[in-house]
Amino acid sequence: MLESGLGGRVCLVTGAANGIGRACAELLAGEGARLALCDLDGERLEEVGGDAALRVAADLSRRAQVTRLLAATRERFGRLDVLIHCAGIYRVTPLPQVTDAEWDQLLDVNLRSAFLLAQGAVELMREGGDGRIVLVGSFAARTGGLRASAPYAASKAGVEGLTRHLAQYAGPLGVRVNCLHPGFTETPMTSILGEEAREEALRRTPLRRHCGPAEQASMAVVLASDLAAFVHGATLDVNGGMYMA
Numbered sequence: 001m002l003e004s005g006l007g008g009r010v011c012l013v014t015g016a017a018n019g020i021g022r023a024c025a026e027l028l029a030g031e032g033a034r035l036a037l038c039d040l041d042g043e044r045l046e047e048v049g050g051d052a053a054l055r056v057a058a059d060l061s062r063r064a065q066v067t068r069l070l071a072a073t074r075e076r077f078g079r080l081d082v083l084i085h086c087a088g089i090y091r092v093t094p095l096p097q098v099t100d101a102e103w104d105q106l107l108d109v110n111l112r113s114a115f116l117l118a119q120g121a122v123e124l125m126r127e128g129g130d131g132r133i134v135l136v137g138s139f140a141a142r143t144g145g146l147r148a149s150a151p152y153a154a155s156k157a158g159v160e161g162l163t164r165h166l167a168q169y170a171g172p173l174g175v176r177v178n179c180l181h182p183g184f185t186e187t188p189m190t191s192i193l194g195e196e197a198r199e200e201a202l203r204r205t206p207l208r209r210h211c212g213p214a215e216q217a218s219m220a221v222v223l224a225s226d227l228a229a230f231v232h233g234a235t236l237d238v239n240g241g242m243y244m245a
């Protein structure tokens with residue numbers, strides 16, 4: 001029998017109000033994990049995780065708010081075992097129209113947040129001598145993306161590089177770090193795309209279907225589980241064959 005080993009573990013999921021993060025929270029709840037959930041959208045977050053979950057509304061691109069989240073997690077549970085960082089934003093702005101403000105926003109929300117969270121999480125996890133971090137990137141890091149703006153693709157490539165640095169630093173401390181690159185996935189994020197883009201995604205996907213957030217969440221949770229005990233510094237593509245390394 002395959003055992004995730006996540007029962008009773010303290011798992012922090014970001015972007016938990018919607019899409020892939022929400023699916024991760026639901027899956028982890030089913031494994032008996034203790035949940036700390038965060039999202040910018042505090043109202044929608046209230047629907048997720050059940051009575052025992054810690055829910056924190058925060059903007060994770062801001063250091064003070066990340067610090068507050070990690071402190072609240074420690075105060076409630078006394079430890080942190082797993083971080084799955086799903087929070088992110090997407091833009092489809094063509095290159096000539098990308099402003100400095102958009103560049104900064106995408107890099108702050110998608111990449112700085114990963115750095116801030118991982119920096120704090122490694123410190124908490126090393127106290128327990130064991131931890132697992134999964135950062136969510138995107139196939140846009142590999143391919144430039146489907147209608148994705150330049151800062152989106154760049155931010156997600158940054159997440160992949162950050163994963164490798166973190167793996168070198170945190171591996172000896174007992175913290176495993178990996179990256180998940182989803183392909184096109186049906187979530188609120190992609191609901192802004194029109195029919196033409198959705199059909200293009202299908203054409204570029206050899207499995208010839210779109211996937212749902214649960215199919216991404218299951219792989220994120222496996223990476224965080226005992227089932228991936230020797231997987232470290234890896235980037236896992238979950239995209240129906242849209243990109244093959």
Ligand SMILES: NC(=O)c1ccc[n+]([C@@H]2O[C@H](COP(=O)([O-])OP(=O)(O)OC[C@H]3O[C@@H](n4cnc5c(N)ncnc54)[C@H](O)[C@@H]3O)[C@@H](O)[C@H]2O)c1
Nearest residue numbers: 015018019020040059060087088138182184185187188189
């Ligand atoms: N859906 C896809 O096709 C797809 C493809 C590749 C990668 N991804 C990545 O997967 C991750 C999850 O995407 P999703 O499709 O579930 O998106 P989503 O929009 O459904 O959910 C993202 C969540 O992040 C939250 N969020 C946004 N900015 C935040 C901030 N500053 N602080 C805290 N929370 C914030 C949002 O409120 C939202 O609940 C993202 O990093 C995304 O870039 C998604």
